[in-house]
Amino acid sequence: MNSRLTTSLVLQILRHGRSSALCFSTAFSSQVIVRRSGTIGRRSILGVDAWERSFGSAAPELAKADADADAAEKETSIAETVNREVGSRPDTGAVVSSYWGIRPSKITKEDGTVWPWNCFRPSDTYTADLSIDLTKHHVPKTFLDKVAYRTVKFLRVPTDIFFQRRYGCRAMMLETVAAVPGMVGGMLLHLQSLRRFEYSGGWIKALLEEAENERMHLMTMVEIVEPKWYERLLVLAVQGVFFNVYFVLYLLSPKLAHRVVGYLEEEAIHSYTEFLKDLDSGAIPNVPAPAIAIDYWRLPKDARLKDVVLVIRADEAHHRDVNHFASDLRYQGRELKEAPAPIGFH
Incomplete structure (x- = not known):
């Protein structure tokens, strides 16, 4: 019916x-x-x-x-129109874009000008600690420490052969790799926290912040160095291999995984120090700092490339200390949740 x-x-x-x-x-x-x-x-x-x-x-x-x-x-039509019409800001050259067709919210800086980035917010910016000790080195003590140290030294050989003293390209490649461990470690700790119904001591957030910080290093370097097609291809190959190897390594031995990252950061400090030497000697032009670096690290408007390299090197030193600290906790048989993660991981 x-x-x-x-x-x-x-x-x-x-x-x-x-x-x-x-x-x-x-x-x-x-x-x-x-x-x-x-x-x-x-x-x-x-x-x-x-x-x-x-x-x-x-x-x-x-x-x-x-x-x-x-x-x-x-x-929706207005948002799509804004998304199409948005372009580069003439004052800084920074690109303002929407994401998934969503109109970005309007944020202003302290001086009243429009905030040009939607990939990070003013609350994510900070001033790097340039007073951090750059000479600190973790002397290998255990067998795993020696394995980590020798592995990193071995990986440096093909890098030196390929890039030689092209430190801009070297830094770009380095950051595509350095941004992987924090993401992998944070993801696995996140899943562990879900399985065990327990807190992480802030380490999940700390490792994810490390990954984000390294990614911002890359976004800055890409503004300075335009990678060639074969360098982009190399990034795909290296990242594909390194992600899977590090994922398995972290499952088998988080202590070894963090120690490897600690030594990788020591090598990063060395590379950026050589980068600074070439900037001082004039071998590499000390060009103006990219707009994204000025806003992210709260640098002066007239900052140069040397200022950017200094703050990135300070970040790498902090990542070195945190990862060696995390590895020491594992060596002592303690879970990361038992020791709170460092505050202000940047």
Whole structure:
């Protein structure tokens, strides 16, 4: 019976249009199958794209729903227009873009100018600690320490052969690798916390912040050095291999994994120190600092490339200390959650 009433109702709508539809009792409206059509603001009945609002007392509610849908369609259109028209800021050259068609919220700096980045917020910025000890070295003591140290020294050989003294390209490649361990460690600790129903002592956040910080190093270096096609291909190969190797290594021995990262950071400090020597000698031009670096590290407006390398080197020294500390905790048989992660991981 219900099927017959529905069929009769649809036929009346098709024959007589809206006036006939409104003559039916609202009791029959619940029998009508309504679905959204592909166009925002329109409705369909059983595949017919000529839906005329609704019946009886349901009309005001559907009219309001259609009005809301029209407004949503208009906002989406505006967001897409903004996304297409957004470009480079002439004052800094910084690119402002939306993500997934979502219009970015307007944020201003302390001086009242518009914040040009949506990949990080003013709260993520900081001033690097340049007073950190750059000469600190963890002397290998255990067998695993020696394995980690020798592995990192071995990996440095092909890097020196390929890049030689092109420290801009070397730094770019280094950061694509350095951003992997924090993400892998944070992810695995996150899953461990879920499995064991226990806290992480802040180490999940600390390691993910390390990964994000290293990624910002890369975003800065890409502004300075434009990688060639074969260097991009090399990044794909190295990252694909390193991610999987480090993932397995962290599962087998987190202590060894953190020790490897600690020694990698020591090598990064050495590379950036050589980078600074070439900047001082004039072998590498001391160009103006990229806009993203000035905002991320709160550098002066007239900062140069040397200032950027100094703050990045300080970050690497901090990552060195934290990873060696994490490895020592594992060596002592203590979980990372038993010792709170360092505050202000940058």
